[in-house]
Amino acid sequence: MTADDSDPKAPAERLRSALSASADPVRAEQQRAYLRSDLHHLGVGVPDMRRSVTLGRRALGARPAPYVLALVRELWSVPEGGEQVVYEYRWAAVELLVQYARALDATHLPAVEALLRECRTWALVDPLAVHCAGAIASCDAAAGPVLDRWVTDPDFWLRRSALLALLPAIRAGRPDTDRLTRYADTLVDAREFFLRKALGWVLRETSAHDPEFVVAWVERHGTRVAPLTRREALRRLPTAPARQSQ
Template sequence: MKEGDTASGSPVDDLRAALRALADPVRADKQRAYLHSELNHLGVRIPDLRRRVTETRRRMGARAGPDVLALAQDLWSAEEDPTKPVYDYRRAAVEMLVQYAGVLDAADLKDVESLLRQCHTWALVDPLAVHCVGIVARHDPAAGAVLDRWITDPDFWLRRSALLALLPAIRAGRPDTAQLMRYADALVGEREFFLRKALGWVLREMSTRDPQLVVDWLGRYGSRVAPLTRKEALRRLTGGGTARA
């Protein structure tokens, strides 16, 4: 038993029980329909889920990366019905990885990648990409090579993850501009909605730091830029002093 575990059960077992106690069947049905999900849903509110994961993290204390990954995988794979995983357990696994992102490094992204390939929804992909992978990328330069591989992966959720993982550095005022432009160039012709939206989202964030960079990129590609991407990218550039794309 690890320090911080108690006789009441493993951290994962106790967290699952806490989430089941918060189940809301009405919310679960609405959530399943909204996400077009084929998973089982408990209907736990995200703020409540985060609080329960935070309580679990405090109980467990400091953990090494491999231990965190094992706990997250255990939670991710937990099932009530053997034919269907539980969305709320998977969302809690994502939150655990987010809260422990500081102890992970680029080598751990192999395991995170495996989870990303199983997500099949922005509701799991986005927090994992932005708040876990993006944090790892900020403190471990070796993560750049992983993202470079993801940006050309056949799975569009991996391509979306590589792009969204740039957000923490952009928001911190330390973007890798060359990397961002390479990824934008690679995705400019994408037809997938979730990639067009994500590209516009990341460019919009960049526009608050370097508006001319974004305007110049939009101008360079002209009509090749999807209207959705352009609209999102320009959303914060409505002032009078900015050059037009």
Template sequence: MDVEGEVARILAELRDRADPVRAESERRYLRSAFVHIGVPVPALRKVAVSAVRTPPPRGDLLALAAALWTVEDAGRPVHEARMAAVEVLVRRVALLDARDVPVAERMIRDSSSWVYVDNLAERVVGALVLRTPGLAPVLDAWAADDRMWIRRSALLALLPGVRTGAPDLARIDRFGGALAGETEFFIRKALGWVLREQSKKDPAWVVRWVEAHLGEISGVTFREAVRRLPEGDAARLTDAYKARPR
């Protein structure tokens, strides 16, 4: 693969689709200091994944992602280039292996928004952990990390297991207990998402977990956790949550 050529092509095609109004709106919504071109995600994804339509060698895939991730304009990262870096990794995650978790971790640590973190956490790291369960202890360290986006990633990386019916219940329980008292909105929301997805497969497990943590979990986590529970269980837990000691 001509990595430099592909990066130039991707950027040129994205700029051909530039929408300055969308760019400014998106920049404000994300509270971003990056350069924004203003390309809708479906169009961005189509341009990005065209570079890896034919599966490239693993090294070329990683080089392409790294090159896109570091694109700058006037000394500032380019939002759509970073999104493209994530998209090519997601599209060809099957080419990655255990050696590549640190690559995703570096990108997450270099992120300042869920818009990059969430796909890296769930669809790259989560996919690798699901495929290679021996990687799961990496998430134990992440759950206690000082960096909020890394802690969020520890939770979101559990979602592929939940969605495929192979949940890591021990880690959901342990991470949930450790992070239940978090004040960070993005952690509270992520925990709620994991519990909500698990409730679609095993509502009884989620009911028991929520009952055991009523005094700790935030309203954000609670609302997500009970959203897909059977109506009777959700109503009973809601009454108990409202009546809990404060």
């Protein structure tokens, strides 16, 4: 990529070429099976992915949000002349959004939402939710109403994303306790594995700063809390509330 690129198609193509050069067919099959993916996989490893995206981002330098989103969409879609979606190209798009997250604000969440609806796997949803949507939410209060809508969306990946977007502020020691309470209460009866796991994960992270909140929440909901959620939520606590054995 070069700093004078004005059309995102050119840098997108160069990034695709760099990723294709790092392809590993054996890893591709393992990766596809592990993720239960129906996309085409190249088998690019994490170090090669991050190196390629970082080099590309450094060459481009600072870019406005519309350009970043156009580049991301170019990578996200089926390549011109191609026949199928390539997992690594979408992964690269997510990595770019994470690295350019500071260029985004709440007005760009609809574009992020559109990608989340198309991810269909935790491997793409989670970094996009935590490190992009979450980065936006942690510094732009206008993101709150968007997350409030996501947490009741019929798509469980959007509900998971709303919850995970709270993590950056939680890890920074400034959790939105009111929103966390509302989201946890909304999702306590969820039967979907990925929601139960995410709820336990977020509560576990919260317990590092506010264990009393987590214990109180688990106690308040009692046996409504799924065993998976309870186990994850209490994992870092030295003692468990009485209801854990029920």
